[in-house]
Amino acid sequence: MQSLKALFRQPKSVFLLSFVQMWNRFSHYGMRALLVLFMLHALKFSTPFALGVYAVFCALVELGGVLGAYLAQKTFGLRRAILYGGWIVALGHLSLAMKWFFPGLALLIVGSSLFSTNITALIGEFYQPQDVRRQGGFTLFYMGINVGALLATILCGFLAENFGWEYGFGLAAAGMVLGNLALLKFRHLLSGKGETPEAPKKGLPLLLIGLGGFAILCMVGQSISLPLLPILAVGLGILIFRKLRKQNIPLKGLALSLVTLVLFFAAEEQIGSSLVVFTSEKTTHTLFGLPMATSSILSLNPIVIIFFGAIANALYLKIKNPSRRLAIPFLIVAGALALLSFSHMAIPILPLSSVMGVVALISFAELLVGPMLYTTCSEVSSAAKDPKVMGLVPIGFSLAALLGGTMSKFITATGYDLGFLVVAAMVTLFGIGLGGLQARIRQVTSA
Known part of the structure; x- marks a missing residue:
């Protein structure tokens, strides 16, 4: 019982960010549960092409996190990077629901690049180097990831295969919107941490558009x-x-x-x-x-x-x-x-x-x-x-x-x-x- 109390004795901001991450992972794993099946059955892609697109997409989501961390450190700040990334992810899911397939995946890659690594970094800012609560905080964070993944793989898959693909992707988008609204509503709990280090540069939108275009080229040309x-x-x-x-x-x-x-x-x-x-x-x-x-x-x-x-x-x-x-x-x-x-x-x-x-x-x-x-x-x-x-x-x-x-x-x-x-x-x-x-x-x- 004491260990359980210690687990939940965390800064309020950690609960907020764990909740936001839960809904991000809900949207991400809900989409990934459908992605290969959607390409095979709805878009009629060949199996090798579908599996190649899936692999390149997953790789670019991860690689983009390196760029997202750099942009947060230099321009956006952690909180804005997370927020902007979340809205772009939601747009990506909605694009998939409307069968704007490759633009939708590109939006998901750009949004995830801004979101994923930066929310982990922001949680770390609420602990001192020797804070014994750190491990418990990341345990809650990890629990949120897996609760979101569990709910998504069941609910999004059920809706997509019984009512239509657009309902599965739409539910994934709704999850991300819910997480972002929570971050907006309770952003005061962040106590000013993760704010913009300097004014965003004017060329950033073009950079993100360029990243999305590069992602589309990589996925379409997956064999290369x-x-x-x-x-x-x-x-x-x-x-x-x-x-x-x-x-x-x-x-x-x-x-x-x-x-x-x-x-x-x-x-x-x-x-x-x-x-x-x-x-x-x-x-x-x-x-x-x-x-x-x-x-x-x-x-x-x-x-x-x-x-x-x-x-x-x-x-x-x-x-x-x-x-x-x-x-x-x-x-x-x-x-x-x-x-x-x-x-x-x-x-x-x-x-x-x-x-x-x-x-x-x-x-x-x-x-x-x-x-x-x-x-x-x-x-x-x-x-x-x-x-x-x-x-x-x-x-x-x-x-x-x-x-x-x-x-x-x-x-x-x-x-x-x-x-x-x-x-x-x-x-x-x-x-x-x-x-x-x-x-x-x-x-x-x-x-």
Whole structure:
């Protein structure tokens, strides 16, 4: 009971920002639950093209966060960046509802670039460096993310598949509008933090329009941008690493964490891509005799994170060997994908519960990877006293989305059985490789 009271003993601003983020994630995950299915069934895109667009979109949302953080620091300020980003996101969802597809995705990329990284940074401003409430505040923030994701994947998917796509995207837009209205109504709780550092420059609208245009070109030309965007992401990462190296900070542990992030979340990205397509084509679409929307499989991810976080944390702490901590999540994912492949070889049309089980296992493995990634990044960020360290996280996620897109296109192109088995074998090799580096990993993670 005391720990629960401590959890909720936070600045009022943290509750406000957690509420706003919950509705942003509601809108984001509601849209992502529909995106691949919308391209396949409403727009009649081919499967490779749809999966390529999905991967490029996810990568640009992450990469844009680096630019959004820079613009907030130099011109907008955190609060205005969040507010402007939220309104642009809402317009993006409405554009999708009206089938203005690529302009809608471009608006979502621009809006998310301004919103996502900056709301996390604004929460951090309400704590002193040694404030013991910080962890509890970010726990509430993370809870809000997953509550929003859970509600969205259920409600937006149900509306879209039973009443029409425009209702699903419209509900996603309504969620973002609600979050923004709350921020406007209760902005006094922010106590002036996150305000504009200087007058916004006149060229900013053109810059944002240019970003949207670049995003459209990348998505339409996904077959070209899918292999080229990693070069941009890696280049940004190298620039950040070079600046950090000048501060004589040990970066081996950070580099290892980022490689782990890219390789693991490339496989995890299959939840929203190849597994959605597989569910649409190769399952019964019923659970315990009740009809279920294809997008409902995505609701397992936040459910597992919300209800099994404590179990995963206990298991993570129990595994003392650093190499095993890194290897086990990969082996769980590999086992889940291999099991799905062998099951489909035996039963051409699988029960929906089989895919749900795979999603649940991958989501549980995610809980084992997350603590290591964010702990390492936050420790290096504190040591460097440089927020650019956290800019490496969206760069890592963008690379994961691009690699995941390549995986999903391979899975669907070569046949689900062979595709899932090959990806499972690759993920197994990643895990074994990390396990084989036991002594080196100990040296790196203790550096």
